[in-house]
Amino acid sequence: MSLVVDAVQATIGASEPWPDDVILYQQYQVEQITLPDYAQCLAVETFLHMCGLRFRVEQRTNAEEMSPSGKVPFIQVGPYLVSEFDPVVGFVSTKGFNLSQSLSDTERSEMRAYISMIENILGNAELYMAWLYPDIAAEVTKPRYGCCYPWPLSWILPWRKQREVRARLEANDWASKTCEEVCGEVRTCCQALSERLEKKKYFFGDKPTELDAMVFGHLYTLLTTILPGGHFTAVVQDFDNLAQFCKRIEDSFFKLAFD
Amino acid sequence: MAYEKIKLTVWRGDWGLPSVDPHCLAVLAYCKFSGVPVEVIKTGNPWYSPSGNFPVLQYKGESYTKVSDIFNFLRKENWGSDHELSCKQSADVLAFSAMLEERLLPALLHLWWMDDKTFIDVTRPWYASAIPFPFSLFHPRRKQKKAELRVLLTKGGDYITDAETEAKVYKEAKECLNLLSYKLGDKPYMFGRLPSSLDALIFGYLTPLLKAPLPSNQLQTHLLQCENLCRLCNDILTVFFPAEVRESNESKKQNDEAKKKDGTKSDLAEFPHRRRNIFLAVLFVVAAMTGFAFAHGLIQITISDDDSSMTVKQSIASKSEGRELRSQKHQDILEESTGAGED
Numbered sequence: 241m242s243l244v245v246d247a248v249q250a251t252i253g254a255s256e257p258w259p260d261d262v263i264l265y266q267q268y269q270v271e272q273i274t275l276p277d278y279a280q281c282l283a284v285e286t287f288l289h290m291c292g293l294r295f296r297v298e299q300r301t302n303a304e305e306m307s308p309s310g311k312v313p314f315i316q317v318g319p320y321l322v323s324e325f326d327p328v329v330g331f332v333s334t335k336g337f338n339l340s341q342s343l344s345d346t347e348r349s350e351m352r353a354y355i356s357m358i359e360n361i362l363g364n365a366e367l368y369m370a371w372l373y374p375d376i377a378a379e380v381t382k383p384r385y386g387c388c389y390p391w392p393l394s395w396i397l398p399w400r401k402q403r404e405v406r407a408r409l410e411a412n413d414w415a416s417k418t419c420e421e422v423c424g425e426v427r428t429c430c431q432a433l434s435e436r437l438e439k440k441k442y443f444f445g446d447k448p449t450e451l452d453a454m455v456f457g458h459l460y461t462l463l464t465t466i467l468p469g470g471h472f473t474a475v476v477q478d479f480d481n482l483a484q485f486c487k488r489i490e491d492s493f494f495k496l497a498f499d
Numbered sequence: 500m501a502y503e504k505i506k507l508t509v510w511r512g513d514w515g516l517p518s519v520d521p522h523c524l525a526v527l528a529y530c531k532f533s534g535v536p537v538e539v540i541k542t543g544n545p546w547y548s549p550s551g552n553f554p555v556l557q558y559k560g561e562s563y564t565k566v567s568d569i570f571n572f573l574r575k576e577n578w579g580s581d582h583e584l585s586c587k588q589s590a591d592v593l594a595f596s597a598m599l600e601e602r603l604l605p606a607l608l609h610l611w612w613m614d615d616k617t618f619i620d621v622t623r624p625w626y627a628s629a630i631p632f633p634f635s636l637f638h639p640r641r642k643q644k645k646a647e648l649r650v651l652l653t654k655g656g657d658y659i660t661d662a663e664t665e666a667k668v669y670k671e672a673k674e675c676l677n678l679l680s681y682k683l684g685d686k687p688y689m690f691g692r693l694p695s696s697l698d699a700l701i702f703g704y705l706t707p708l709l710k711a712p713l714p715s716n717q718l719q720t721h722l723l724q725c726e727n728l729c730r731l732c733n734d735i736l737t738v739f740f741p742a743e744v745r746e747s748n749e750s751k752k753q754n755d756e757a758k759k760k761d762g763t764k765s766d767l768a769e770f771p772h773r774r775r776n777i778f779l780a781v782l783f784v785v786a787a788m789t790g791f792a793f794a795h796g797l798i799q800i801t802i803s804d805d806d807s808s809m810t811v812k813q814s815i816a817s818k819s820e821g822r823e824l825r826s827q828k829h830q831d832i833l834e835e836s837t838g839a840g841e842d
Binding site: 307308309310311345346348349350352353354356357359360361407408410411412413428429431432433435436438 | 586587589590591593597598600601602645649652653656657658659674677681682
């Protein structure tokens with residue numbers, strides 16, 4: 241996270257090959273994990289698959305507390321713990337795996353811009369839907385978040401997390417939006433992605449990039465998670481090429497990985 | 500056709516800029532790009548805004564306070580320069596705008612409101628003088644609090660120290676500047692020959708960084724190295740805001756001339772009440788000395804009855820008599836003591 245750690249990783253990391261026992265930690269997928277966290281985990285997982293790297297997924301109830309930055313997912317590579325999407329991409333590239341190597345400078349800056357857009361719009365929209373939309377927060381997110389703790393904690397921890405998320409969304413002006421406005425934001429974001437993707441296989445030609453991993457992580461989560469109301473699923477389904485894109489990536493990276 | 504003017508209220512400008520606030524600048528630039536007939540009101544009084552912040556765009560009883568809302572409104576009313584863009588380019592505008600908000604804005608907020616030196620030297624004095632009295636007491640503090648929350652809650656966390664957050668925020672912002680610079684390349688504007696809303700946003704975020712008298716900081720240094728971004732900002736400023744540029748040049752010239760004129764009397768100018776202070780000091784000293792002399796009887800005032808006027812008579816003679824007496828006494832004591840010593 242800090243610059244010193246970055247520098248150390250850049251110098252030491254490069255000399256060592258990718259070890260066999262890399263572990264990606266996340267919360268329990270079926271019972272526990274919340275919508276925004278799952279999108280992040282899936283994005284990192286997809287990215288590692290796209291790089292063709294070996295790793296296994298460990299599910300822990302306290303993955304959030306184990307992570308150096310307090311956010312899931314994080315990977316353990318030898319002595320290093322790296323959390324979240326951007327640092328993982330940076331770390332992996334020090335090992336010589338870089339998906340965006342063949343892109344020009346302009347394309348790479350466009351790719352970073354689209355990744356920012358997904359983090360900014362879809363990330364905040366997921367947090368809003370999961371924690372601030374009353375039905376979903378009460379029926380789905382809070383029970384799931386507290387499922388593995390005994391009684392008083394199962395009530396206190398989700399409540400504290402919700403307060404945290406609310407403060408964060410208030411700070412960047414998302415909390416004051418209505419549900420329709422949030423859906424509108426998601427729609428413009430998907431519209432932009434759809435325009436950019438057109439009929440191509442991946443966003444930048446024939447090869448997958450970080451952006452493809454990010455888009456898949458978020459859109460697949462929105463498409464497959466069944467929530468009361470189903471606002472986001474309906475929005476994403478309107479864009480045929482995005483739905484097909486998700487299907488294609490699922491087939492080519494996840495079916496193979498499980499076989 | 501009944502035609503109602505669009506009213507746009509913004510923070511007032513300084514340092515040769517039409518406004519000092521990034522978002523106000525962006526909206527002003529966007530309006531200028533497409534010649535939207537807006538009536539611009541420059542103010543420092545947050546009382547005029549429903550949210551306590553600017554820009555505010557008012558039209559037909561409705562007001563819009565967020566930049567994205569204002570842009571959307573102008574697009575809907577068919578004003579704006581984004582119509583020329585292809586669908587793909589519009590998507591790029593959205594993506595890059597999100598990147599600016601996600602990566603550049605936190606660093607700018609940190610620089611203006613959380614960096615102690617900049618805040619004390621530039622931001623606080625500016626807002627304190629721009630905002631009228633009762634608001635100037637709490638409004639800057641409120642803005643600062645908001646900026647702090649925005650940076651720390653979205654970029655930091657319980658597990659990260661403030662110093663690490665700061666390093667991360669500035670690192671991201673520098674990367675963002677690089678990416679913008681790559682994307683701009685040698686083109687006059689981001690998407691070729693016509694300015695878009697993205698150019699307006701970039702102009703708004705970066706120009707204050709170039710023009711304000713900031714103490715040296717890493718973000719400004721980095722921006723100066725991205726020459727094409729500096730060129731973009733300066734071009735927009737000279738092409739679309741010629742009045743402000745001329746005004747700032749003139750005031751700069753006047754300042755320089757005034758400085759040259761005052762060069763010789765510079766120390767006089769530094770202390771405006773110098774003469775008065777000297778006069779008061781002299782008066783005080785004279786009064787004190789006279790008082791002292793009076794108290795010790797060096798000056799005596801006797802009121803003689805014959806002509807009932809005051810005459811001042813010096814009594815040096817009587818005084819010196821007394822002194823002789825005293826010295827004689829002293830001698831006696833000395834003699835006595837020496838006598839005792841001899842015994």
